[in-house]
Amino acid sequence: xxxxxxxxxxxxxxxxxxxxxxxxxxxxxxxxxxxxxxxxxxxxxxxxxxxxxxxxxxxxxxxxxxxxxxxxxxxxxxxxxxxxxxxxxxxxxxxxxxxxxxxxxxxxxxxxxxxxxxxxxxxxxxxxxxxxxxxxxxxxxxxxxxxxxxxxxxxxxxxxxxxxxxxxxxxxxxxxxxxxxxxxxxxxxxxxxxxxxxxxxxxxxxxxxxxxxxxxxxxxxxxxxxxxxxxxxxxxxxxxxxxxxxxxxxxxxx
Amino acid sequence: xxxxxxxxxxxxxxxxxxxxxxxxxxxxxxxxxxxxxxxxxxxxxxxxxxxxxxxxxxxxxxxxxxxxxxxxxxxxxxxxxxxxxxxxxxxxxxxxxxxxxxxxxxxxxxxxxxxxxxxxxxxxxxxxxxxxxxxxxxxxxxxxxxxxxxxxxxxxxxxxxxxxxxxxxxxxxxxxxxxxxxxxxxxxxxxxxxxxxxxxxxxxxxxxxxxxxxxxxxxxxxxxxxxxxxxxxxxxxxxxxxxxxxxxxxxxxxxxxxxxxxxxxxxxxxxxxxxxxxxxxxxxxxxxxxxxxxx
Numbered sequence: 093x094x095x096x097x098x099x100x101x102x103x104x105x106x107x108x109x110x111x112x113x114x115x116x117x118x119x120x121x122x123x124x125x126x127x128x129x130x131x132x133x134x135x136x137x138x139x140x141x142x143x144x145x146x147x148x149x150x151x152x153x154x155x156x157x158x159x160x161x162x163x164x165x166x167x168x169x170x171x172x173x174x175x176x177x178x179x180x181x182x183x184x185x186x187x188x189x190x191x192x193x194x195x196x197x198x199x200x201x202x203x204x205x206x207x208x209x210x211x212x213x214x215x216x217x218x219x220x221x222x223x224x225x226x227x228x229x230x231x232x233x234x235x236x237x238x239x240x241x242x243x244x245x246x247x248x249x250x251x252x253x254x255x256x257x258x259x260x261x262x263x264x265x266x267x268x269x270x271x272x273x274x275x276x277x278x279x280x281x282x283x284x285x286x287x288x289x290x291x292x293x294x295x296x297x298x299x300x301x302x303x304x305x306x307x308x309x310x311x312x313x314x315x316x317x318x319x320x321x322x323x324x325x326x327x328x329x330x331x332x333x334x335x336x337x338x339x340x341x342x343x344x345x346x
Numbered sequence: 347x348x349x350x351x352x353x354x355x356x357x358x359x360x361x362x363x364x365x366x367x368x369x370x371x372x373x374x375x376x377x378x379x380x381x382x383x384x385x386x387x388x389x390x391x392x393x394x395x396x397x398x399x400x401x402x403x404x405x406x407x408x409x410x411x412x413x414x415x416x417x418x419x420x421x422x423x424x425x426x427x428x429x430x431x432x433x434x435x436x437x438x439x440x441x442x443x444x445x446x447x448x449x450x451x452x453x454x455x456x457x458x459x460x461x462x463x464x465x466x467x468x469x470x471x472x473x474x475x476x477x478x479x480x481x482x483x484x485x486x487x488x489x490x491x492x493x494x495x496x497x498x499x500x501x502x503x504x505x506x507x508x509x510x511x512x513x514x515x516x517x518x519x520x521x522x523x524x525x526x527x528x529x530x531x532x533x534x535x536x537x538x539x540x541x542x543x544x545x546x547x548x549x550x551x552x553x554x555x556x557x558x559x560x561x562x563x564x565x566x567x568x569x570x571x572x573x574x575x576x577x578x579x580x581x582x583x584x585x586x587x588x589x590x591x592x593x594x595x596x597x598x599x600x601x602x603x604x605x606x607x608x609x610x611x612x613x614x615x616x617x618x619x620x621x622x623x624x625x626x627x628x629x630x631x632x633x634x635x636x637x638x639x640x641x
Contacts, residue, residue: 210404
């Protein structure tokens with residue numbers, strides 16, 4: 093049924109640290125790998141080795157430049173996947189009941205055998221988290237690696253989403269954001285984790301930790317600098333004459 | 347949004363078909379026998395043809411029947427149910443009018459209401475989407491309904507009513523365009539709120555996540571053709587409303603000329619509405635485009 097549950101027992105989700113992410117795209121590749129070989133239809137590629145390659149991904153890493161009013165611009169790598177929203181519009185628009193939000197852990201999933209591939213859920217998602225697979229004709233989205241996190245065949249350390257397990261920078265965290273005492277909730281509280289597009293009213297479960305403020309680059313780059321003799325002050329002698337003479341020649345830059 | 351031919355054909359022709367059914371349900375025009383058969387055949391042809399066209403863009407059309415189940419939450423599901431109910435009720439009503447010489451007034455009224463409800467539910471599929479500010483406004487259902495009624499009156503040959511309804515639809519179209527041009531800004535979503543980084547400075551998309559294109563860009567970021575939008579608006583408005591009104595109120599004599607003019611009015615209206623619907627999709631900007639530094 094595509095009505096949303098009143099509340100979910102847990103709110104499993106990701107916390108993504110924009111301060112730590114180095115933009116290596118390892119999470120993108122591990123996600124594609126795991127989700128192609130496991131739960132649901134594989135994530136297909138079209139014209140993969142041709143002139144116009146494209147394919148289905150559940151996780152993509154953008155990069156943004158933030159230019160503050162003063163100071164240097166900052167580059168922020170920005171992984172984006174399904175935010176498993178509490179008020180998920182993609183679930184309620186689904187005409188067949190294929191899209192649903194689980195009561196036990198809040199994960200938003202697609203029952204692929206009911207999906208007619210109408211695309212309306214992707215239209216309703218502000219984050220671009222859903223992509224219609226061109227080979228299968230069904231909607232694909234992040235499952236929070238539902239086939240890993242409860243999988244007792246895997247070593248305990250691997251029972252987290254593939255992207256989290258893979259991230260070499262430790263920029264991705266997984267846990268219950270509905271429990272205020274969980275590690276992820278504490279992290280969000282401490283680092284003032286934020287929602288994407290809060291004005292859309294989707295109440296995302298996944299949170300983003302903003303980049304920490306950068307050190308400001310002082311004019312004085314070294315405390316020993318004043319003690320060093322300047323390389324050149326005012327030119328003297330022949331160089332001084334040449335400088336003045338060239339200044340008088342018309343057509344200079346000054 | 348990508349202006350897929352299937353959805354343009356679907357919204358244009360099913361709107362027109364259900365508009366005609368709306369009038370037939372009220373006994374306009376008051377026809378029976380073979381003439382009634384022709385009118386109902388046109389109405390059903392347009393409505394059913396449009397609905398079938400809409401299934402062409404599905405990934406799995408063979409599962410379309412499952413779409414009747416989620417009427418409690420989904421406008422798309424409600425549309426499916428309304429459409430089938432309208433067609434069934436109007437089918438029964440048509441049997442009475444065509445074969446039995448009976449006009450079952452209550453059944454006709456119910457069919458008319460269901461026909462209009464179908465057009466309304468279609469419009470709400472678009473109007474419900476917060477992600478597309480240009481659709482997320484009351485003018486969207488107003489446009490779909492006034493277009494449907496105006497087109498229906500034209501097909502029903504309601505000579506005195508049609509020009510007035512066309513004028514109303516034309517005004518609603520202008521209001522829709524005026525409101526729509528301001529909608530994205532009014533929604534207040536920009537790259538700053540999309541990334542949550544807006545309060546630190548101006549945010550610019552520096553590098554896309556991949557070198558090629560993807561489903562999202564193909565489906566939601568359609569920029570080609572937008573540069574001709576103003577010209578297309580004028581063409582659409584002239585064809586959909588101005589020319590048909592002039593053709594109907596033109597003081598001509600002779601049944602052949604009158605019918606010929608009416609035919610031209612219908613064709614012109616359809617062409618105009620198709621252009622308007624193309625613009626409806628092509629000009630609609632999905633907020634996800636912001637993540638790619640596009641609109």
